[in-house]
Amino acid sequence: MVMPRHVADTIAKVADGRLPDEGDLRALLDLPHRSAAAGEVMAAARELAREASGNRAEICVQIGLNVSPCPMNCRFCSFAAANGVFNESCELSVEEVVERAVRSEAEGANSIYLMGTGDYPMARFLEVGQEVRRHLRPTTPLVANVGDLNPTTARRIKDAGFCAAYHAVRMGEGRDTGITAERRLRTFRVIKEAGLQLGTCVEPVGPEHTDDEIVEKILLHRAAEPCFSGAMRRIPIPGTELARHGCISELRLAYLVAVARLAMGPSLIGNCTHEPNVLGACAGANMFWAEVGPNPRDTDATTEHGRGLDIAACRTMFAEAEYEVLEGPSLIHTEPVAAATAVARA
Numbered sequence: 001m002v003m004p005r006h007v008a009d010t011i012a013k014v015a016d017g018r019l020p021d022e023g024d025l026r027a028l029l030d031l032p033h034r035s036a037a038a039g040e041v042m043a044a045a046r047e048l049a050r051e052a053s054g055n056r057a058e059i060c061v062q063i064g065l066n067v068s069p070c071p072m073n074c075r076f077c078s079f080a081a082a083n084g085v086f087n088e089s090c091e092l093s094v095e096e097v098v099e100r101a102v103r104s105e106a107e108g109a110n111s112i113y114l115m116g117t118g119d120y121p122m123a124r125f126l127e128v129g130q131e132v133r134r135h136l137r138p139t140t141p142l143v144a145n146v147g148d149l150n151p152t153t154a155r156r157i158k159d160a161g162f163c164a165a166y167h168a169v170r171m172g173e174g175r176d177t178g179i180t181a182e183r184r185l186r187t188f189r190v191i192k193e194a195g196l197q198l199g200t201c202v203e204p205v206g207p208e209h210t211d212d213e214i215v216e217k218i219l220l221h222r223a224a225e226p227c228f229s230g231a232m233r234r235i236p237i238p239g240t241e242l243a244r245h246g247c248i249s250e251l252r253l254a255y256l257v258a259v260a261r262l263a264m265g266p267s268l269i270g271n272c273t274h275e276p277n278v279l280g281a282c283a284g285a286n287m288f289w290a291e292v293g294p295n296p297r298d299t300d301a302t303t304e305h306g307r308g309l310d311i312a313a314c315r316t317m318f319a320e321a322e323y324e325v326l327e328g329p330s331l332i333h334t335e336p337v338a339a340a341t342a343v344a345r346a
């Protein structure tokens, strides 16, 4: 397939430091992801990611703090009460979380994420976070992945020693979740107003999601001025209603990773994909998560014995994609993000 003119112009536009608009992103997503032209788009995104990060990829370790039948009922999540996977609540002790965080740091994690379910008590999250912060090197970024925040809780997270929060307007938000997109967007704002970086991702993408919804989410996330973006596919939780849709292929996911990478322009360092895979790294993902503890894509409460990959596996995948893995603290969570914002406003 010959590269359509509009798509070639979009790649040139991004290389020139400008951001693709809605029409450009729609034209990218119109391309069949198996086409030769889509291969060129993925190659362009890969080069952009390599240039933005100096060919250094990053591995974050996400530690799940608890299991809960969560009343928010996001239908893609194994914790959702309605899915009936986990019917009892339990959580790691502070000591267990600290041990996992310190071990991950020693094994080369570039940043540590702490994740609680949507109903995990904020006071407990802050207590655990402060204790983890106390035991990590001062330069190791600590990132919060919790439910929606208000100005007070966002400030407390910052005061507890977190530098960033992960948040997303999910695919099907308000339809497949018990949370409105407006609530998510409010949380975006309070995260930024509290002086925290915002990390985000187009997720969780399933086969039924339209290109229109994907473009909508990319643009909402870009407008929030994140420190990283990316794309993640939905993992079917056996026995749940959404599982009937199945799962997009790694190739389709890699193409979405490439489109998300190009959409953010050249200045943003970080572009993630999940779960880690070599194809995604070859299409512009320079950020993977290793996972420990409970995981919303797993039915095993200790995902390191289930779906979760460890640092070594992520490292191997990046090596196969010919990335170097960054030694030391994350650049994504320490570099200013104003450059991408400046391009967006140009």
Ligand code: SF4
Binding pocket: 070, 071, 072, 073, 074, 077, 078, 079, 080, 081, 116, 117, 118, 119, 147, 177, 296
């Ligand atoms: S995604 Fe978060 S808020 Fe939604 S059900 Fe799962 S734990 Fe609860």
